[in-house]
Amino acid sequence: MRDNTDNIAISVRGVSKIFDEGVNAFVALDNVSLDIGSNEFFTLLGPSGCGKTTLLRLIAGFEQPSQGQILLNGENLEQLPPFKRPVNTVFQNYALFPHMTIAQNIAFGLEMLGRPRQEINSTVDEMLELVQMKALADRRITQISGGQQQRVALARALAPKPKVLLLDEPLSALDLQLRKDMQIELKRLQLETGITFIFVTHDQEEALTMSDRIAVMQGGHILQIGSPRDIYEHPQHRFVAGFIGEINLLRATTGKATPEGLELRLGEMRGLEAKAKKQVSSGAKLTLAIRPERILLAGQDKEPLTGKLTNVVYHGTDTLYHFDLPDGQAMRARRQNSDKTGPEWKIGDTISWSAKPDSIAVLED
Amino acid sequence: MSNGTKHVGNARHWPGMLLATAFFFAYVYLPIVILIALSFNENRTVTVWTSFSFDWYKMAFQNRDIINAAGNSLLIATVASTTATVIATLAAVRMSVDNFRGKTVFSGLIALPITVPEIVPAVATLMFFASLGVTLGLGTVIIAHIAFCIPFAYLPIRARLEGMDPRLVEAATDLYASPVKAFFKVTLPLLLPGILSGMVLAFIISLDDFVTTFFLGGAGSTTLPIYIFGLVKTGVTPEVNAISSLMLLLSISLVSLSLFLGRDQSRK
Incomplete structure (x- = not known):
């Protein structure tokens, strides 16, 4: 991971945005603060209405914050209209100029900056x-495909060499294969140009694949900021855990402290242990999060914990096992299909399972 | 659903459809077709066909009064439609970029004159000029024409603006274009088909106008419709047919041009 403290491109400080007034007032962002490092691929991830696009529009200058300030390389952007900010945007629907050719679209920013023709x-x-659009330079925007428009929009926004590139769900209009190709392409462009990318998406997979760091947002708040691995492996919040990837959320009570960390009980069942970060008193109720692929399944009596199989779903690369715990909570475990046949467990069978202490996250609600 | 509903969507299955269609087109277009045909009639009596000739067109073009009237018509229509289009463009752009109290009411008020009987503003304007003691003539006609042309120019421009993605202007300002530059580099070029379409529409409306011109005209402001009206009072000659046919040709060409310019090019 890179060091973000020395070289900060964008600093958002205590920013709130309230749309409309009185009864119609809507708080899109509520006292949000974050720092984005230079050369970082930073993703704002969240469901629609979480405030991620609003934050992007505030950085671009299309909206003004109701409170707080946004700094670019330490300089307050408040007084700068969008056309004076060294920040460019790739819009969700690309917003390419339909009356210009591809080359003219890309040249637009540079012309407005009054750069010499050469x-x-x-x-x-x-x-x-x-x-990779050289052959189509003189085509009109209406004559090219969605994927090609996407590339032109990127080129147009990168041409003036902005300090920061803002991307507002730029891949959402593309079909699956093209979207996957563009994810790799975007990451390549970011590494080649060395420009700070701020990427907005509701797609967790997109966020995990491309980002250096992710900020997960909900209801105008930032819930957690961290690397993809950090967010996936150590979600601190119930919403973050549920929004990114599949996860089992289990109600548990604490037992006694152990050398490894903390003993956890699922109903009456013992044998699960988690690494406890902070002191929790014995008998406290809390929520656990365990990824399905981190659960180790075995036949009856081989592991300390048990469950009753309720469903088996074959997915090709892996198989998803649904089972109920003795206290009635439902769980899912994912098992890699590393051989052709797999175990012969049937619905109704009792199986046993375990999970490593560092695979278990103890959540705040 | 019963079987009977199967063909409802297809008009061919309605009894009498063909007859009704034929009647409709004959009712609307037959008089016009006859007028055009008779404009090529050699005979002086309008209703009796003898042989084909261009004589009446030649006569019309040699008639100084007709040439003057046509000149007035074109002058009034050009000045009125251009001025009205500039005002309508400003109004439409302002209405699209801004939300203000009573916007819907204002939008309605701009388009309202289309539905008001023309005689009302014509008489009102006449009284206005009379009370100011202004001599009626080309000037007063042009001023009145500008007023009634504005809504006709406004509607196509506004429609074009509604169909325009507001993100395009945002994209322009994002790419370092000041609001003024963004207007001239992005908004105006994209709006141009709508503006031209509105201008052509306003031009035709002005060219065809009789009521307003009749009320507010004076010496030297006779337009083609007014001149034709004068001719008809003294008896219809094939010359009237010839001028009417030419005006029809001009109108159809301009309407086609307006539709052509106003078509949606962004859709493939």
Whole structure:
């Protein structure tokens, strides 16, 4: 992980955004603070209405914060209208100029900046090369496909060499295969150009694949910021755990402290242990989160914990086992299909399971 | 659903459909077709066909009064439609970028004159000029034409603006275009088909106008419709047919142009 404290590109400080007034007032962002490092691929992840796009529009300058300030390389952006901010946006629907060719679209920003013609031409060439659209330079926007429009939108926003590139769900209009290709492409562009990317998405897979760090947002708040691995492995919040990937959320009570950490009880069943970060008194109720693929399944009596199989779903690369705990809580475990046949467990069978202490997250609600 | 509903969507299955269609087109277009045919009639008596000739067109083009009237018509229509289009464009852009109290009411008020009987503003404007002691002539006609042309120019421009993605202007300002530059580089070029379409529509409305011109005209402001009206009073000659046919041709060309310019190019 990179060090973000020395070299901060965007600093959001105590920013709130309230739309409308009186009874219609809507708090889109509530006292949000975060720092985004230079050269970082930073993702704002959350469901629609969580405030991620609003935050992006505040950084671009299309909206003004109701409270707080946004700094770019230490400079307050408050007084700067969008056309004076060294920040460019890739819009969700691309917003390419339909009356211009691809080359003219890419040149637009540079022309507005009053760069000399020669420099504009060479930069446009460079950008066309970068997004592999050289052959189509003189086509009109209406004559190219969605994926190609996506590339032009990227080239247009990158051409003026902004300090920060803002991307507002740019892949959501593409079909699955193209979306996967573009994820790799975007990451490549970010590494090649060294520009800070701020990427907005509701797609957790997209966020995990591309980001250096992710901020998970809900209801105008940032719930957790961390690397993809950090967010996936150590969710601190029930919402974060549920929003990213599949997870089992279990009600448990604490037992006594152990050398490894903390003993946990699922109903009457013992034998589960978690690494406890903070002191929890014995008998306290809490929520556990365990990823389905971190549960180790075995036949009857081989592991300390038990369950009764309720469903088996074959997925090709893996198989999903649904089972009920003795106290009635439902769980899912994912098992890699590492051989052709797999275990011969049937619905109704009792199986046993375990999970390593570091695979279990103890959550705040 | 019963079987009987199966063909409801297809008009061919309605009894008498063909007859009704034929009647409709004959009712609307037959008089016009006859007028055009008779404009090529050699005979001086309007209703009796003898042989084909261009004589009446030649006569019309040699008639100084007709040339003057046509000149007035074109002058009034050009000035009125251009001025009205500028005002309508400003109004439409303002209405689209801004939300203000009473916006719906204002939008309605701009388009309202289309539904008001033309005689009302014509008489009102006449009284207005009379009370100011202004001499009626080309100037007063042009001023009145500008007023009634505005809503006709406004509607296509507004429609075009509604169909325009507001993100395009945002994208322009994001790419370092000041609001003024964004307007001239993005909004105006994209709006141009709507503006031209509105202008052509306003031009035709002004060209065809009789009531307002009749009330507010004076010496030297005779337009083609007014001149034709004068001719008809003294008896219809094939010359009237010839001028009418030419005006029809011009109107149809301009309406086609307006539709052509206003079509949605963004859809494939």
